[in-house]
Amino acid sequence: MRVPLRDVAAVAAGVLAPFAAALVLMPLRTSVTHTNLALLLVVVVVAVSAFGNRFAGALAALSAAAWFDFFHTEPYGSFHIEDRADVETAVLLLAVGLIVSQLAAHARTMRQAAVIDATHLERLHGTTRLARAGTSxxxxxxxxxxxxxxxxxxxxxxxxxxxxxxxxxxxxxxxxxxxxxxxxxxxxxxxxxxxxxxxxxxxxxxxxxxxxxxxxxxxxxxxxxxxxxxxxxxxxxxxxxxxxxxxxxxxx
Missing domain, CATH: 3.30.450.40 (GAF domain)
Structure with a gap:
């Protein structure tokens, strides 16, 4: 069974988008608080979730937490965290990212369902109008x-x-x-x-x-x-x- 191209792209974005964002934010790690950096990464997670699905959103949350740890907590370039405040920020980033990603994916699913229902209704109405027109x-x-x-x-x-x-x-x-x-x-x-x-x-x-x-x-x-x-x-x-x-x- 084929996997939709959109889902493949969403999973790839879930892995790569947080990595790219964390990399781009590296010059700011000494001038911007870690909390604000984490919030910026949450925005990336929400964007991936809105584009993709729940799995892609969860993957983006995990990726964001991992790359926040790697690039923005000391010792840099390592998945080890020394400062307790940074540990809490990383855990909160993961938790908030997971929650927000699921909410965003759910909202997207509901929006798609509404569009599909409206499309189906229009198909039925259009066929009914054609059948009753008397000219077809x-x-x-x-x-x-x-x-x-x-x-x-x-x-x-x-x-x-x-x-x-x-x-x-x-x-x-x-x-x-x-x-x-x-x-x-x-x-x-x-x-x-x-x-x-x-x-x-x-x-x-x-x-x-x-x-x-x-x-x-x-x-x-x-x-x-x-x-x-x-x-x-x-x-x-x-x-x-x-x-x-x-x-x-x-x-x-």
Missing amino acids: STDDVVRRVRHELVAVLELRACRFEYGTLIGRPPRLDPDGTVKVDGWIWDLERQGWPEGETELRAIVLGRYQGRFLLTPEPGSAPPPLEARLVAADLAAQAAAALDEDRVSAGPRP
Whole structure:
């Protein structure tokens, strides 16, 4: 499973940013109090945490405490501390850095969740508006849902099949679970199953077709919220197809 590039960069920043900051602050170690230097390093920890994640923030706090000890406490160039006040400052730097990093990472997570929720809501509303506009064909709605599914589930491809069911591929159910041969698949631990996964378009018990989802190889599985949005999008397509079928009436 691939690790997102942002997370890799955040971990690297967690190690290197406090080191670089401590190095840059070296000329000030005799003119600025150690407490103020430690506070400046906390700012670096917060910046890394806001950019990255909790692990990167914790790593930055550990790195900041270590390099504060190495560059700014006597004997310089050593991880040994002689002065008791410097020991307390280093311990406080570590503790405050860990606490603040977790708070910053939590705030970033909440902000991202709010943005994602708003994006999902707009996807659903946009699809609903298209389906109810009366100027778009069912093919347009299906095409729109395919596009949205690729974005929501971060897929490599998505296609739609009309008609009867053929075969028994893995299935994404409306409750967000994935089933393989009737058994619930541990998506979070095992990732996507091999091959395509079907998402059926059903409304009022009437089967309209299915979306066949092709994930990116090695990609992380989408969260439950994204899978539920995907199921709602498929239901929108099913409703449009069913309405079109009813409007057309029985075939002669």
